[in-house]
Amino acid sequence: MIIDFRSDTVTKPTPAMLEAMIKAKVGDDVFGEDPSINELEQMAAAMFGMEAAIFCASGTMTNQIAIKCHTQPGDEVICDESSHVYQYEGGGIAFNSGASVKLLPGNLGRITAEQVKNSIQPDDPHRTNSRLVCLENTSNRGGGSCYDFQEIKKIQIVCKENDLAFHLDGARLWNALVAKKSAHGVLRAGSGGETPRQYGEVFDSISICLSKSLGCPVGSLLLGKKDLIKKARRVRKVFGGGMRQAGFLAAAGIYALQNNIERLAEDHAHARKIAGAIAGKDFVNQVLPVETNIIIFELKVGMTATELVAKLKEHDILGYAISKNRVRLVLHLDISKEMTETTIQVFNQL
Numbered sequence: 001m002i003i004d005f006r007s008d009t010v011t012k013p014t015p016a017m018l019e020a021m022i023k024a025k026v027g028d029d030v031f032g033e034d035p036s037i038n039e040l041e042q043m044a045a046a047m048f049g050m051e052a053a054i055f056c057a058s059g060t061m062t063n064q065i066a067i068k069c070h071t072q073p074g075d076e077v078i079c080d081e082s083s084h085v086y087q088y089e090g091g092g093i094a095f096n097s098g099a100s101v102k103l104l105p106g107n108l109g110r111i112t113a114e115q116v117k118n119s120i121q122p123d124d125p126h127r128t129n130s131r132l133v134c135l136e137n138t139s140n141r142g143g144g145s146c147y148d149f150q151e152i153k154k155i156q157i158v159c160k161e162n163d164l165a166f167h168l169d170g171a172r173l174w175n176a177l178v179a180k181k182s183a184h185g186v187l188r189a190g191s192g193g194e195t196p197r198q199y200g201e202v203f204d205s206i207s208i209c210l211s212k213s214l215g216c217p218v219g220s221l222l223l224g225k226k227d228l229i230k231k232a233r234r235v236r237k238v239f240g241g242g243m244r245q246a247g248f249l250a251a252a253g254i255y256a257l258q259n260n261i262e263r264l265a266e267d268h269a270h271a272r273k274i275a276g277a278i279a280g281k282d283f284v285n286q287v288l289p290v291e292t293n294i295i296i297f298e299l300k301v302g303m304t305a306t307e308l309v310a311k312l313k314e315h316d317i318l319g320y321a322i323s324k325n326r327v328r329l330v331l332h333l334d335i336s337k338e339m340t341e342t343t344i345q346v347f348n349q350l
C-alpha cells in the first residue's frame with residue numbers, strides 16, 4: 001500500500017464520481033453547447049453569488065487568464081513572494097501578460113492591507129503601473145494557512161481606493177472555507193463563519209480548483225462578472241484551452257461540489273494528527289501551523305529533506321522535499337484513517 005502525500009492532486013475518481021461522469025450529457029463547449037459544463041459553471045457562480053464562470057483545464061490556466069484579463073503589458077501585479085502565480089506558473093505573468101510583479105514578504109503566504117497600500121507605485125511615468133492584487137487562500141507554501149477575512153476586506157478597500165483589480169487564487173479555497181465554516185455548514189452564514197458568497201462580494205475574480213482536495217481528475221473554474229468571463233472565454237481560446245465534449249469532466253466537478261466539500265474536515269483532522277507526531281521528533285526543527293490539509297516541517301541540521309523523503313519511501317510513504325530542509329505532506333480524499341495511523345506509527349519509529 002503506497003501512501004501518497006506528495007500533493008492533493010494525486011486523487012483518483014471514486015466509483016460514484018466515475019458513474020456521474022459516464023452518465024454526463026455532453027456537447028461542443030466552444031459552441032457553448034455542453035449542458036454539463038453550462039450546469040457546472042452556473043452552479044459554481046451561484047455558490048459564490050457571482051455572475052458567471054468558465055471551466056478550464058487547470059488552476060494555472062484560470063489564474064493566468066485572470067491576470068491577462070486584468071492587466072496590460074507594463075502593468076504591475078502585487079502578490080506575496082511565495083505565491084503560486086509567481087513561483088510556479090512558469091513565469092506566466094511575464095510570458096502571457098507582459099506584466100511586472102511586486103513581491104511582498106507575507107506571513108506564511110498572507111499579505112496585509114498595509115503592505116499592499118505601501119507597495120502601490122506613484123503616478124509617475126518612470127514607474128510601472130500598479131494594476132492588480134493577487135491573494136492565495138489557502139497559501140500552498142504557507143503550509144495551507146488561511147487569511148483572516150477581515151484583512152481581505154481591508155485589502156479590497158485599498159484596491160477600490162487605488163483602482164486596482166482584485167484576484168483570488170482559491171485553488172484550495174474550499175479548505176479555508178471548511179476550516180472557517182459556521183455551525184450551519186460551509187455554504188450558509190452564521191456567526192464567525194465564512195461563506196463563498198462573502199468571497200464573491202469582495203473579489204473581481206476567483207479561481208477555484210476541482211482537481212485538488214475535491215478529488216476530480218481535471219478542472220478549475222474562473223468566476224467573475226459577465227463581461228470579465230466573456231473576455232476570459234476569448235483569452236482561453238487564444239491560450240488553446242477551448243474544450244469540446246468536456247462535460248464528462250464537468251460532471252465530475254458537479255459531483256465533487258455536491259459531495260466532497262464538507263468531508264475536507266477529515267483531511268484537516270488527519271493533518272493535525274500527523275503533525276502532532278512529527279512535532280515530537282528530535283530531527284524536526286519546527287512544524288508550520290496546520291490550519292488545513294497541508295503539513296510543512298523543517299528539519300534540523302544533520303538530515304536533509306531529500307534524505308527524509310527517501311527514508312519515508314522505504315515505508316511506502318511518499319512526501320515532497322520543497323527545499324533543502326523542508327518537507328511537505330498533503331492530505332486528501334485518498335488518504336484514509338488507517339493510512340493516517342500507519343504514517344503516525346512510521347514517524348514514531350523513525
Ligand SMILES: Cc1ncc(COP(=O)(O)O)c(C=O)c1O
Binds near residue numbers: 063085140211220
Ligand atoms: C495555490 C495554487 N494555485 C494554483 C495551482 C495550479 O493548479 P494546476 O496544477 O491545476 O495548474 C496550484 C497547484 O498546485 C496551487 O497550489
